[in-house]
Amino acid sequence: MGSDNTSGNEGRQRILDAAREVFAEKGFDGARVDEIAKRAKANKALIYYYFESKDRILAELIKESVDELLAFKDIYLKDLHVDYIDSDQYKKVVDMLFDLLESKKDIIRIIAIEGLKGGSEDYSVFQFIDPVMQDSQERVRKMGFTGIDNRKFCLFSIFTGMIPIMMFVSLKDKWAQYYGYDGQEAMAEFTKLYKEHFIHAMIDILTHYDKNSAD
Amino acid sequence: MGSDNTSGNEGRQRILDAAREVFAEKGFDGARVDEIAKRAKANKALIYYYFESKDRILAELIKESVDELLAFKDIYLKDLHVDYIDSDQYKKVVDMLFDLLESKKDIIRIIAIEGLKGGSEDYSVFQFIDPVMQDSQERVRKMGFTGIDNRKFCLFSIFTGMIPIMMFVSLKDKWAQYYGYDGQEAMAEFTKLYKEHFIHAMIDILTHYDKNSAD
Amino acid sequence: MGSDNTSGNEGRQRILDAAREVFAEKGFDGARVDEIAKRAKANKALIYYYFESKDRILAELIKESVDELLAFKDIYLKDLHVDYIDSDQYKKVVDMLFDLLESKKDIIRIIAIEGLKGGSEDYSVFQFIDPVMQDSQERVRKMGFTGIDNRKFCLFSIFTGMIPIMMFVSLKDKWAQYYGYDGQEAMAEFTKLYKEHFIHAMIDILTHYDKNSAD
């Protein structure tokens, strides 16, 4: 009565979980409803009892994750003081973001794949990134970096900020396999890089970039 | 020897071009051979006259591009002097890389999509990136940055170097549409950022990162 | 337990029956899945719900019949006393064999066609014939004809024994049409020939053949 996944919703959840798995492995188009059913240990028709269509499963999955990032912003980023860039609190939050994204790497893969399709009207990559991006934008502005325009910030914070992290959690396993390195250690190193160095570099860049710019 | 659409290979090339387009728009799994045929203004069966299967078209497309990046390395990166980081020559080469990647954004989308599928054995993202990555690795080493190990360099140069560029050319149009900015200007800004600032930031990071590292 | 078209297997059986028909009429390669579906009054996709592939339908059909001949041997041939060659019991069994083969003429056609293809690894003709052949071999041996070796018996009992019967049931309709005779009467005559005369002739041959042989 309190939680909403009591009683008869385990089936629904199992389907959702299975779908996420399969979508992440094969992409939406490559995923088969049959396989989702098999992995969810559910009858295929049951999927259509809970969901209107394959598309709607995807939609639900994506919405769920977009909401979680929004929640992350509201919960963890809200209280983060502007000056605390080098503070432990800040580092903890970055760690949490990495952990969150790592835990959502399946969805991230899915979102990224759909976003990369040039012919679709799917903008969920940006919907997903947006809360964090907006937050850093405000944060940086509050820190006094006023010289930079919105477009540039949006551009840089997405393509040199969130996107690399998302791609990292999505590709690190394959990267590890291809180059024969260890994925876990790489995760630690990458996180550290971001947490301790990248952010400063970015701020430097943003500052200098504008100073030297004419065009 | 002059033109490459002599004799009877215009058809083959048209098919390849159409396939690249459709794959980039819909992803491999979402692409329909019928549509490739229609766009190539070719009979569907002709596709199978030239190619064994849909998969082999993809393979050919990818191989073609991997080879082009290898060629890029051999032609343009080979003569680039180490000290010329701030030189015009260097900037020109970076411009050329951006132009190359921009011109290959369809393939990049395709490669990225396939790479993101967790369930595949496709490593072409890394095969694609490798020549450039290897080159910068050697280059940085020749510049005297010896403190960094291969793994870290591989990790950073891929996930904060090539991947962001690739994702940018792949996503910038959608980004522009979603945020209501202009894609062309963004391209210019992003290139500039990379060419003039990012490289220094990266070198800084690589240097400091290692100094401060213990683990 | 009584009827075998209980529950949800009528569809499967209809498909099997239709396939047998179509394969017998057109040969496996000439048969169209669409036509099987149409005759089975089933949706084409249903065929693939029950069977992995067209090949597997064929396999199932053949296995089914090979098994029936094995059962025939176990049930009817087992109790047949050696001396009863001229007995009514013997004649009854021969009649039953002819009836069985007549009732399976579709499968026999299919098996024969596949066996005649020189390029295939299909040995089902012999698998089909084997139980009866083995039985007569043991039987003849028990009757005291020891002079003949296995190879010769195998050879003769197949190519002058079972094969002619199989070809007869397969071709008698066309034969009747081509020569303008009546197929039913031919069936009766052919059965009678076998039942009352051929067997003795064969035994004669087997006996004399060996006596006169040197090479």
Next chain:
Amino acid sequence: MGSDNTSGNEGRQRILDAAREVFAEKGFDGARVDEIAKRAKANKALIYYYFESKDRILAELIKESVDELLAFKDIYLKDLHVDYIDSDQYKKVVDMLFDLLESKKDIIRIIAIEGLKGGSEDYSVFQFIDPVMQDSQERVRKMGFTGIDNRKFCLFSIFTGMIPIMMFVSLKDKWAQYYGYDGQEAMAEFTKLYKEHFIHAMIDILTHYDKNSAD
């Protein structure tokens, strides 16, 4: 100028030979024009220069063989004296028939396969058999066996005479492989059986069969 396979007809003949091979291996429906072309080392279009269609190649192949059996009758069977059943001349002719059929086993396979398809209007099996069958019919009649009617003779001489031989040459290789025997030796044994014993058995049967018959 004298023979008709001079100059430009080697190509045609190569195609015919290749087609016979492929048809025998795969059956008409399983055969691919592409493979015929490849084996004939000819361009696929050339096949259509010489032949109207795949069907016509088959027709030509069959006609050719039917004609050869007719010629065989005219040349070798014509002079065979009725009393010579046990003569060397007779045995030589039987040997020649076996050799002829062995040399034509590809076509025999093809003809048999097509004949076995219940749904076709193809009667070439009987057209092929006919000359020999007619000849023995006349021969037996001349020998004084008048009690037997045409239908019975037609029936028996086809289904216990020619068909077994045809099936033997078609299947002996597979038979040898399946049972682990030697095909060559089997050929010798089978020929001997026919030549020296079967014919007498058949005559016996024909005689007795009729005596004892009422229906």
Next chain:
DNA sequence: CATGAATGAGCCTTCATTCAT
């Protein structure tokens, strides 16, 4: 909730045949 069976639309691929040279 749950399931076995069924279906329409469509997909990749094949194939006999033809065209242009």
Next chain:
DNA sequence: TATGAATGAAGGCTCATTCAT
């Protein structure tokens, strides 16, 4: 004669979705 390229018409198989129970 000979050939590389092209094509229309399927053909086997798949897939998301629905039905009946």
